[in-house]
Amino acid sequence: MRDRTGEGYTRRGPGAQDDLTPIEDGTEGVRPRARIDRRRLLKFAGASLALLVSPVGHAARSSLIAVRVWPSPEYTRITLEGAAQLRFSHMLVQDPDRLVVDLDGVELNSVLQSLPSKVLDSDPYIRLIRAGQNRPGVVRVVIELKSAINPQVFTLDPVGNYGHRLVLDLHPTEEHDPLLALIMKDSPMDAAMGDSGGNSNAVARSQPAEPAQRGGRRQEPAVNRLYTVALDAGHGGEDPGAIGRGGSYEKNVTxxxxxxxxxxxxxQPGMRAVLTRDGDYFVPLHxxxxxxxxxxxxxxxxxxxDAFVRPEANGSSVYVLSERGASSSxxxxxxxxxxDADLVGGVNLARQDGHIARTLLDLSQTATINDSFKLGRAMLGELGTVNRLHKPEVEQxxxxVLRAPDIPSVLVxxxxxxxxxxxxxLNDEAYQDKMATALMRGIKRYFQEHAPSAPTRVAQLD
Known part of the structure; x- marks a missing residue:
């Protein structure tokens, strides 16, 4: 239930009856006060109401209706949601590192006061948050940081079930490098320490690792082929995706x-997977x-x-990118x-990389789409052993999210x-496991039948 405290007023209007008031007007005696004209009374009441809400008078304060914190290894997002557009200013303060946000014309209510409880100890960037009345009409939010950040602060217009949002994205000053993280995770030391997330292969892109010295002899490392699969769990964070009638969120299932x-x-030997997100946080499509x-x-x-307006729709589907148009309405x-996930999840348009956008919109990638079809058919055939197929062919x-010009890509x-x-x-663990097994078989079948010409080179270190 959203807290909407402070949006209404309780006012006392003028009395319903006229009273008799002694008036000193230079005449003798006491006479009754003249009856107030109804039209004049309404004008007076309207002027009084305008004074209450006018910026020149005492402006009505707005209330926040929701606050959310979404931590992730790449960045942490804080979302402040109001019924009206939020006016704000912000600044970075050092020694210690803090992000200070002043909210103008906002009431300090229970929603804002709940912010400290939403910060996890494991948050990579936030130590704690506190909110308080800074001066009349201004609430100050102070975010104490674990390290220096590069904040991105922007507003979002209402969309979907959301009202006006103020978004605070706390990015590290050094950008997260997924390739370096993958190398470190797959290193022999991590494997020896029992890291179950990877294998004992160390990546050697384009060139083998330095040969090891054994008994005074240079020994070349054993070189194997390793295929990397990027797995993209749809939606996340501010973007829940479709919501089932039983209350299930697509972002959690995916x-x-x-x-x-x-x-x-x-x-699987010679294969590894990388997740585009490994938690409940939003990642823009590009x-x-x-x-x-x-x-x-x-x-x-x-x-x-999937979701549709009619509940009887059912089955599994696989889609690839189209160069010309959709294969069906x-x-x-x-x-x-x-x-539209970017609209719901919230993208800072000022940070869009024009070069990347141009690259992703370059649809002259016939060979990649052809390979995507091959992957899609292999996966669709395996999905049919677990669930009814919504359509028996791959659609476009x-x-x-499929616009990588050089990577065969499918949406399942x-x-x-x-x-x-x-x-x-979809909420049953056994069924989820069957679905994952079917997808894995489809991927494995694709590699067996259509092996990429230049997969990742990996040096096996002894």
Whole structure:
């Protein structure tokens, strides 16, 4: 239930009856006060009301209706949501590092006072948050930081179920490098320490590692082929995705299936998986593609749970990018809905990289789309052993998340979360595992039948 304290006023109006008041007017005696004209009374009441809400008078304060904190390894997002547009200013303060945000004309209510409880000890960037009345009409929010940050502060207009949002994105001063993180995670030392997230291969892109010295002899490391699959759990954070009738969030289902699929891929010889998100936080569509390219992924698989206005719609589907147009009106509608994720999740348009945008919008990638079709058919065939297929062929539409010009990419709609029966199955761990197994078999089959010509070179260190 959203707290809307402070949006209404209780006022006392003028009395319903006239009274008799002695008036000294230079005449003798006492006479009754003249009856006030109704039109004049209404004008007086209107002027009084205007004074109460006028910026010149005592301005009415607005209230925050929700606050949310979304931590992730790449950045932490804080969202302040109000019924009206929020007026603010912000500044960075050092020794210690703090981000200070002043909210003008905002009431210090229970929603704002709940901010400290929303910060996790494990948050990579926030130590604590506090909010208080700084001066009349201004509430100050102080975010104590664990390290220096590069803040991105911007507003979002109402969309979907959200009102006006003020977004505080706390980015590290040194950008997160997913390739370096992957190398460190896959290093022999991490494997020896029992890191279950990777294997014992150390990446050697384009060139083998330095040969080891053994008994005075130079020994070349054993070089194997390692295929990297980028797994994209749809939606996340501010963007819940589709919501089932039973209250299931698409973002939670997709992340659970993606994690299961990652474990299965990592268990295969010569294969590993990388998640574009590994928690409940929002990643813009173009960044999902960029992360896959930065780890030099051989495949990109975006996992979703479909929804439709009619609950009887059911089945699994696989989509690839279209150069010209959607293969059906349903595919076009779905692509538009998925592409709107950036509006719901909240993207700072000022930070969009024009070069990346031009690259992703370059649709002259016929060879990549052909390979995407091959991957899609392999996965669709395996999905048919677990669930009914919504359509028996791979469909096409202009999905923004599939616009990597050099990585075969598919979007998988595992089932309809808007269908009550399929929603129950999507929340069942055994069914999620079957779905992940089917997707893994499709990926493995693709590599067996259509191995990329230049997969990742990996040096096996003894």
């Amino acid at each position: 992340l659970s299936i993606a994690r299961r699929l990652k474990r299965k891929i990592d268990a 960044q999902r593609v960029a992360r896959a390219r930065r780890v030099r992924a051989d495949l990109f698989v975006s996992i979703h749970a 349903a595919a076009r509608w779905l692509a538009q809905k998925e592409n 539409a202009g999905f923004a 709609e595992t089932a309809f979360i808007s269908n009550p029966q399929e929603e129950r199955r």
